[in-house]
Amino acid sequence: MLELAIGIILGGCALGAGCAMIAGIGPGIGEGHAVAKACEAIGRQPECKGDVTSTMLMGCAVAETTGLYALVIAILLIFVAPGRFVDLLMTTIGG
């Protein structure tokens, strides 16, 4: 029974981490749009390539934020959460 409980905890954490990383789709699409528009802008005005590139990198980094929130949550779910939950389970059983 205990093995089953721990298995459910580990499986739930792994599934949760996987689901959290679905958020990676959003920044991917967003950054793709940003780079496409930057390419268009450079094609139209090749002389402001430097400005466009630095602004695009800036915007890409800001657009990446949601993906990184998901990444942090996934990392917490994989590396931190299982130990905490198993400890919680043990104290619940023991007490």
Added chain:
Amino acid sequence: MSIVFLILSILSMAAAIAVKVMFVPASDGIAISGAHVFFTIKMPIQDLPITEAQVNSWCVILAVLFLCLFLTTGLKTRNISIRQMVAEWIVEKVTGLVRTNMGEYFEGFAPFIAAILGLSGFSSLSSLLGLFPPTSDINIIAGWAILVFFLITYYKMKAGPWIYLKSFGQPQPLLAPLNIISEVATPISMAFRHYGNVLSGSIISVLIAVGLTKLSNSLFSFLPGALADFPYLRIGIPAVLSIYFDLFSGCLQAFIFAVLTMLYVAGGFPAEEYAARKKRRQERAAAKAACSQTAGKHADN
């Protein structure tokens, strides 16, 4: 004389490596682990752990300090050396960056921005030496982000606390809670962005190293003896990925942290209100001076 500083700069990074070699226990195989805690100092509220990330960041601070001293000793006006050219180029670039992003009023920010760029960049690059990069520990980055948050709040309060409080009621007083949340989210997002990028790079590097080891073990299992265990595929291939994850990503995140600091500080500063307030104060001071002058004249009479 200047070469001493260069040697000291290299020595401080060597000290970080020495500390790692001596005090961090070797993990068996390749493992993803957080910063090693050297020891904890007893504190009244919460114990203060001294971790690998902190020690490495101190070493990076020392290295950057000695590097700056190396670049700026023996400055001359004629027949300048290459060192001085590099130093002048850095100062010019950073001053130009600050001027274009923040305006004339904030020109004094250039040393601070250069410090952020140097510290963040060298911290991320320290992973090339096999050290634990301080920027992949959230505590280090959160410290910097909180410092930036205080700077932003200070410059928002420049035109008086009333205008700062009123800015939360824009454009609708009902939206005040959301404005407060977005205010708090600024340092959190800055910290997570930098930390997440560097950490994800190092995790992907570890995963690729493990995968290549397994792959080469299964591919070259026909070789006799110890030759079969050697991970041939790990020669060279991870270095290509390291160019993106360590070099490019680290430098880009340092640049982005600096640019975001500049944009937030300059964007939060209420320039018009501050100018109006300054003008009002000057007028009041002038009126007071005129008043005291006339009073003085009266007294003379």
